[in-house]
Amino acid sequence: DAKTTQPPSMDCAEGRAANLPCNHSTISGNEYVYWYRQIHSQGPQYIIHGLKNNETNEMASLIITEDRKSSTLILPHATLRDTAVYYCIVSVSNDMRFGAGTRLTVKP
Amino acid sequence: GAVVSQHPSRVICKSGTSVKIECRSLDFQATTMFWYRQFPKQSLMLMATSNEGSKATYEQGVEKDKFLINHASLTLSTLTVTSAHPEDSSFYICSARGSWGRNKNEQFFGPGTRLTVL
Numbered sequence: 242d243a244k245t246t247q248p249p250s251m252d253c254a255e256g257r258a259a260n261l262p263c264n265h266s267t268i269s270g271n272e273y274v275y276w277y278r279q280i281h282s283q284g285p286q287y288i289i290h291g292l293k294n295n296e297t298n299e300m301a302s303l304i305i306t307e308d309r310k311s312s313t314l315i316l317p318h319a320t321l322r323d324t325a326v327y328y329c330i331v332s333v334s335n336d337m338r339f340g341a342g343t344r345l346t347v348k349p
Numbered sequence: 350g351a352v353v354s355q356h357p358s359r360v361i362c363k364s365g366t367s368v369k370i371e372c373r374s375l376d377f378q379a380t381t382m383f384w385y386r387q388f389p390k391q392s393l394m395l396m397a398t399s400n401e402g403s404k405a406t407y408e409q410g411v412e413k414d415k416f417l418i419n420h421a422s423l424t425l426s427t428l429t430v431t432s433a434h435p436e437d438s439s440f441y442i443c444s445a446r447g448s449w450g451r452n453k454n455e456q457f458f459g460p461g462t463r464l465t466v467l
Contacts (some may be wrong), residue, residue: 277458283460
């Protein structure tokens with residue numbers, strides 16, 4: 242599975258959009274991009290995944306660049322409860338291997 | 350989404366004893382289950398992959414004789430930490446991958462079990 246690179250931490254103001262970037266320059270054609278988040282002392286929570294098209298669900302939007310070498314997770318209106326570590330994972334086999342992730346802190 | 354439970358949620362044991370952690374998929378069948386370990390301020394590390402009815406596949410550096418995994422049914426996998434020591438204290442998380450239907454190939458995570466070895 243390809244490796245991902247994410248910034249270690251980000252801050253976001255409550256009510257504003259949170260845009261979390263992820264680089265996956267070695268992604269192969271059949272690898273999906275998954276996003277999970279982990280709130281302190283809980284198990285990871287699935288957010289969204291995609292192959293090459295942009296995706297949107299009730300939690301977030303996923304924007305994947307045309308060359309698929311990077312993606313952005315967008316939380317349109319961040320709340321304090323969105324404070325968590327966000328993990329971007331690329332996988333073809335659904336074996337989720339976690340990197341360091343981005344610690345997002347939503348501030349009032 | 351599908352639900353995965355873990356039991357117990359928290360356990361404290363004495364050094365040298367064995368501890369069993371259960372992972373159940375509550376509303377779907379899971380051919381494959383995964384076990385992770387997470388130390389404080391670190392990311393999740395995959396320990397092993399278990400397929401129902403067969404031996405688990407362990408990641409490099411994980412002792413299979415210390416971390417016994419049993420996956421006897423499509424809804425239950427257990428992890429037994431044998432002869433636990435303080436360095437085994439960690440947050441253990443399981444996940445289950447759906448084997449058919451709308452949950453096929455999606456991976457769902459349990460809430461985790463915090464193990465403290467005194």
